[in-house]
């Protein structure tokens with residue numbers, strides 16, 4: 001079970017869109033995926049069609065030690081994708097957990113629980129909130145690696161250095177094996193000079209950490225959540241879906257997990 005935190009303290013850079021469509025892309029080739037909605041806004045939960053009536057037990061209850069991990073897992077309409085949903089209640093967790101011992105390890109300890117083993121998840125994708133708070137720290141402590149969506153716009157790289165510092169701090173304290181899974185350029189506009197400049201700067205500075213696949217700006221990606229399904233299902237042939245499918249394959253290849261029949265072609 002590989003655990004990947006999808007993080008960037010900036011809002012609106014496509015963390016949630018990436019969590020949803022990477023999950024769908026991995027599921028398409030047979031992988032079992034658990035998405036963890038660590039954002040009190042609950043956008044990943046909504047994007048997967050998990051209504052409030054299905055969120056009686058959430059990631060909040062899990063972090064507070066009031067729910068067994070398996071009881072928080074909800075099936076989504078996407079085959080092979082499950083989710084641990086969240087609600088706005090999660091926003092009070094910083095305060096609630098302030099005096100809790102080992103409060104950065106709560107998610108990690110939960111994911112190691114025996115009760116999750118029955119699901120046989122191949123990948124866990126943690127959709128982080130837009131800040132470097134205790135929720136994001138829990139995600140980074142629990143994860144094997146961090147996947148960083150980077151919006152193709154000015155100042156994108158500046159925000160990244162703050163995140164890299166946090167990753168280094170976590171490595172030095174709580175999770176020495178935390179890696180950077182990769183940096184994904186999102187909302188890219190091929191005809192826009194600024195987008196091109198950000199891509200060049202990112203590749204020059206970060207080298208091989210930047211995925212070859214770039215996600216274009218595509219309205220289908222922003223429409224899909226209101227239909228409560230991944231873009232991959234909403235409009236499978238759209239430019240956005242094609243890009244996320246290619247990205248899923250690049251992700252799998254990096255993890256030496258690309259199905260043989262997809263490896264050539």
Ligand code: ADP
Nearest residue numbers: 011012013014015016017187216217218221222
């Ligand atoms: P985050 O989780 O980082 O805050 P979201 O995934 O919610 O970001 O994306 C922010 C907004 O941009 C959402 O409305 C989403 O639908 C939209 N969006 C994300 N990626 C794209 C894209 N490639 N093209 C067009 N819209 C996108």
Ligand code: MG
Nearest residue numbers: 015016039043
């Ligand atoms: Mg989000």
